[in-house]
Structures are given as structure tokens and as C-alpha cells.
Amino acid sequence: MTKALKIVTFLLCMMLTLGVGSAFAFPLWAGEGLKAGTGFEDNDYDYFIDMDDNDQISVGDHLVAVIEFEHDKQLSPPYAQYDFNTAIDELVAISRVKVGAINVDGSIDMVPIDANTPMVEFWTGGSINLDVVNQAPSPDRDAAIAAVTDGTFLWSFSVTNDPDTFWKFFPGLTGGGALNPTLVSQLPDSTLVGSLNYALVQTGGIDIFNPIYSPLSMFYGSAGGDLLVDLIGSASILGGDDLGYYDATTQTVNPLKAFARSDADLEVNPIPEPATMLLVGSGLIGLAGLGRRKFFKKS
Numbered sequence: 001m002t003k004a005l006k007i008v009t010f011l012l013c014m015m016l017t018l019g020v021g022s023a024f025a026f027p028l029w030a031g032e033g034l035k036a037g038t039g040f041e042d043n044d045y046d047y048f049i050d051m052d053d054n055d056q057i058s059v060g061d062h063l064v065a066v067i068e069f070e071h072d073k074q075l076s077p078p079y080a081q082y083d084f085n086t087a088i089d090e091l092v093a094i095s096r097v098k099v100g101a102i103n104v105d106g107s108i109d110m111v112p113i114d115a116n117t118p119m120v121e122f123w124t125g126g127s128i129n130l131d132v133v134n135q136a137p138s139p140d141r142d143a144a145i146a147a148v149t150d151g152t153f154l155w156s157f158s159v160t161n162d163p164d165t166f167w168k169f170f171p172g173l174t175g176g177g178a179l180n181p182t183l184v185s186q187l188p189d190s191t192l193v194g195s196l197n198y199a200l201v202q203t204g205g206i207d208i209f210n211p212i213y214s215p216l217s218m219f220y221g222s223a224g225g226d227l228l229v230d231l232i233g234s235a236s237i238l239g240g241d242d243l244g245y246y247d248a249t250t251q252t253v254n255p256l257k258a259f260a261r262s263d264a265d266l267e268v269n270p271i272p273e274p275a276t277m278l279l280v281g282s283g284l285i286g287l288a289g290l291g292r293r294k295f296f297k298k299s
Contacts, residue, residue: 026089026124027082028270028278029074034213034228036267037076042069042093043132044235045243045258047141048181057179059099062113065262066144067093068132075267092130092148093122097167102179110167110196111159118156118203119167120231124280126151137244138258154280155205157231159198163222164214164229167198169237178237185246185259187239193260194237202230208278212269233266 031037049062057063069091073081084091097119100111112119130147138144159165171178172194178184184193199214199221211228218227237260244257270278 025279026072026084026091027080028072028208028268028280029076029080030272030277031210031212031269032076034211034269035075036212036232036269037074037272038072038270039075039265039267040069040072040091042067042264042266044068044095044262044264045132045138045144046237046240046260046262047144047257048245048255048259050181050255055180055182056176057099057108057181059102061099063095063097063099063110064141064145065095066130066132066148067095067264068130069093070133089124090126090129090151091122091124092126092151093120094145094148095120106171108169108171110169110198119158119198119200121149121156122154122205123148123151124154132261136242140256141258142256144258153205155209156203157200158203160201160203162201162225162229164217164225164227165199165201166217166220167196167200168220169196170194172237181259182246182253184237185240185243186248188241189238189261191239192236193239195234196237197234198232199229200231208271208280210269210271212267231266231268233264235262235264237262 029037044065044067047064047066048057049064051060051062052058069084071081071083073079096113096117097110098113099108101109103109110119126147128147128150130144139147159167172192178194187193197216197220199217202209209230211230212232214221214227214229214232216232217225217229240258240260243259243261244254245259246253
């Protein structure tokens with residue numbers, strides 16, 4: 001397809017987006033070169049699946065987070081910001097990861113739970129509103145997942161065989177407290193349980209992202225990479241008091257409730273043409289044919 005035809009097709013898709021459902025359209029800003037253009041801010045519920053029934057976060061256990069985005073913003077002047085209205089243009093995501101290794105320095109390497117499950121999936125719209133900020137106790141895990149995945153699938157990202165990809169957690173509590181979900185669930189949301197960093201590549205969905213430079217891949221990735229990925233981010237893991245995982249009155253644990261909160265920032269670099277701002281929404285399926293090759297070939 002010629003560049004001119006791509007642009008025409010792209011504009012028609014944008015007209016469809018605005019004409020069919022402008023209430024569901026949200027902007028993405030392109031970056032400059034290998035610099036990200038759009039940043040997302042979110043709030044999350046974190047769920048724990050104890051695969052070995054030892055009441056501790058250990059190798060092989062699964063962690064699930066349901067994510068509600070508050071806003072996205074332009075990372076270069078004029079630093080525009082778009083606030084999502086969860087009632088009409090909800091942007092949500094789900095992450096599903098497995099504890100791959102607990103290192104001698106206390107850090108934890110997270111990996112995909114299996115070969116067919118991305119670590120992060122983005123969705124938009126849907127009839128069920130996920131309200132991370134105001135809803136406590138947390139919904140049961142299955143209900144929270146349903147609230148994310150009842151809309152339109154957008155993109156998925158994961159750690160892959162690209163040596164630049166990683167997902168690392170760094171505990172912020174001493175004495176192994178960050179690996180005790182019952183303890184974490186009793187801490188206020190002002191308590192920093194730990195932090196994480198990740199660099200991921202896109203594994204599915206509409207291909208509208210160019211590579212971005214990932215400086216942390218130099219430290220946490222593997223040898224032989226080009227330091228280019230599709231998404232970079234970091235998060236603070238916070239206490240989960242009042243989310244319902246631990247009932248202090250009965251001194252019992254409800255494993256279906258969230259045990260922690262998290263607050264994350266992530267960045268992407270949308271394609272820069274035909275304009276510096278993309279509108280993604282109900283017409284986005286028309287973009288499927290516009291997948292373009294990355295500017296740089298990944299390892």
C-alpha cells in the first residue's frame with residue numbers, strides 16, 4: 001500500500017471513529033524519534049493466586065492486576081492531558097504475571113504465566129464500569145476481570161525472547177513483608193510495599209506503536225539487545241487495607257479479593273503520521289490493516 005493510500009485509509013478510519021462514537025475516542029500523542037509521546041496514569045487492584053498454598057508470594061505464584069486509567073498525557077510541549085470519563089470512554093487493562101525467580105538481592109523477576117497469555121492487555125468501552133478509586137471492598141477477582149474484558153480489545157504487551165524485555169519487582173518492606181499478602185492487605189494505601197519496572201514489546205492488537213528507547217534494559221535486560229521496546233513503565237505497590245482480602249474481625253482471608261493497590265505510569269510512542277495526535281475509539285478496528293513495520297528491527 002502506498003503512503004498516500006495509507007494516509008487516506010487512516011483518515012477514513014478516524015472519520016469512522018468520530019462519526020460512529022466520538023464519546024469513545026481518546027487521543028494518543030506521537031513521540032520524537034525514540035522518545036515516548038504518550039504517558040498513561042492508572043490505579044490498580046492487585047490479586048494473589050497462591051499456586052502452592054503456602055500463604056506467601058513464592059516462585060510459581062500468579063499475580064493479577066485490574067487497571068483503570070485516569071488520564072493520558074502528552075510528554076512534550078504543550079503537555080496536553082486527556083482525562084478519561086469512565087462512564088463513556090473507559091480505558092482499562094489487565095496484567096497477569098507469574099513469579100519466575102526471587103533473586104539474592106531480594107528483587108523478583110516476573111514472567112508470563114504461560115506461552116499464550118500476554119502480561120498486559122488493554123481494553124476500551126464495555127458495559128461494566130470498573131471503579132478502582134471508589135470501590136471498596138474490592139470486587140471478586142472474576143468480577144473485576146469481567147469488568148475489564150467486556151469491551152473492545154486494543155493491545156497486548158509482554159516479556160518475550162527480545163533481550164530488552166523485563167519485569168522486575170523490588171520489595172520496599174524489610175523482613176520479607178512484601179511477600180506476605182496477608183500483611184500487605186492490612187497496610188494503609190499510603191504504605192509503599194515495593195516498586196517495579198518493566199519494558200515490554202507488543203504481542204497483539206492494533207499495530208500503531210513505534211519503538212522507544214529503554215535505558216533500564218541496559219541493567220535489567222539480557223546481553224545482545226538494541227535497547228528498543230514498545231512500552232516502558234514503573235509502578236508503586238501500596239497497602240491494601242479495606243480491600244477485603246483479610247477480615248480482621250473474623251481473622252480470615254478471602255483469596256478472591258484484592259490484597260494490594262498499585263499506582264503505575266507507562267509510556268508508548270504512537271506512529272507520527274498523518275498527524276501528531278491519533279484518536280483511538282470505536283472506529284479503531286479499521287486500523288487493523290494499517291500495521292506498519294517498526295522503524296528498527298528488534299533482536
